[in-house]
Amino acid sequence: MRSHAKNVNYRVAERDFKYYIFDWDDNILHMPTRIHLEKRMPDGTWVPHSVSTAAFAVVRNDIEHFRAPAGVWDKAFSDFQDYDNENESRFLRDAREALEKVLSGATKPGPSFHTLRQTLVEGRLFAIVTARGHEPESLKKAVRLFIALVLTPDEKEEMLANLRGYRACFDGLTKFGSDEEELEYYLGLNRYHAVTNPSFKKWMADAAGAGAAAEKAKQFAVRDFVEHVSKIMSRTGDHEFRNPISVGFSDDDPGNVIAVEQYIQTELARKFPGIKFCVYDTSDPSLNNGRKVVVSGQLDLGLQS
Numbered sequence: 001m002r003s004h005a006k007n008v009n010y011r012v013a014e015r016d017f018k019y020y021i022f023d024w025d026d027n028i029l030h031m032p033t034r035i036h037l038e039k040r041m042p043d044g045t046w047v048p049h050s051v052s053t054a055a056f057a058v059v060r061n062d063i064e065h066f067r068a069p070a071g072v073w074d075k076a077f078s079d080f081q082d083y084d085n086e087n088e089s090r091f092l093r094d095a096r097e098a099l100e101k102v103l104s105g106a107t108k109p110g111p112s113f114h115t116l117r118q119t120l121v122e123g124r125l126f127a128i129v130t131a132r133g134h135e136p137e138s139l140k141k142a143v144r145l146f147i148a149l150v151l152t153p154d155e156k157e158e159m160l161a162n163l164r165g166y167r168a169c170f171d172g173l174t175k176f177g178s179d180e181e182e183l184e185y186y187l188g189l190n191r192y193h194a195v196t197n198p199s200f201k202k203w204m205a206d207a208a209g210a211g212a213a214a215e216k217a218k219q220f221a222v223r224d225f226v227e228h229v230s231k232i233m234s235r236t237g238d239h240e241f242r243n244p245i246s247v248g249f250s251d252d253d254p255g256n257v258i259a260v261e262q263y264i265q266t267e268l269a270r271k272f273p274g275i276k277f278c279v280y281d282t283s284d285p286s287l288n289n290g291r292k293v294v295v296s297g298q299l300d301l302g303l304q305s
């Protein structure tokens with residue numbers, strides 16, 4: 001007979017507080033979702049031409065040869081949205097296909113795939129921040145699928161022991177819910193931001209002013225996560241703050257990396273001087289975990305004229 005005693009890892013209280021913000025496409029997984037563009041032929045006519053997200057990152061600024069269908073970007077990104085008549089989000093379907101390809105060895109995982117896996121096993125807080133336009137629930141379901149397909153049975157058991165440990169140490173729980181309830185509680189604590197989703201755009205416009213530019217969206221989502229984490233931390237009491245807190249951000253788009261780096265330097269490092277920020281540029285697929293840049297409050301001292 002299997003024992004019904006639940007494993008609880010109380011040692012999570014001694015850990016550092018390391019949290020991650022992940023871009024999804026080409027950072028976690030290479031998704032099969034295509035962007036529908038038009039390509040200019042030598043005779044000057046435009047023909048339909050779909051590209052992967054990785055190829056889009058290369059051709060996006062080549063406006064002489066590539067454009068959205070008749071200039072309408074919503075059409076180019078029609079597969080990056082959820083629709084009312086779907087019984088399953090396109091995102092979940094594409095994530096399943098991408099995960100199966102990784103697990104069969106047909107394609108390489110994204111540079112931050114293993115960091116997400118480790119984050120989940122350790123039960124750490126994280127955020128998914130993507131330029132897609134899906135519902136948060138669709139992103140959450142894809143993370144749940146990641147856990148189901150990628151983590152081994154031992155890793156799932158380890159994750160649940162860590163989750164119960166956090167619940168015991170920080171929420172004072174002595175009795176735990178079912179495995180499913182504890183997993184759902186954990187997934188509910190994390191953030192899932194698709195920054196071109198209509199609800200996200202409205203929320204950002206309400207909070208940051210209607211004129212907030214699209215490129216600010218990732219910065220806004222990053223700030224939301226840091227505020228969210230710091231709120232959870234303050235709930236757990238002062239004595240817990242002896243452990244260092246760090247927040248990592250990984251993205252394969254160099255433009256996003258630079259925008260977030262600058263945002264951390266000019267805003268977040270001042271607002272959260274106790275937090276160490278790390279940015280991982282994963283644009284080079286040959287580098288596992290990407291190129292790490294430490295951007296912390298202390299590094300800024302003396303650099304401002």
Ligand SMILES: [Mg+2]
Binds near residue numbers: 023024025027252
């Ligand atoms: Mg990406």
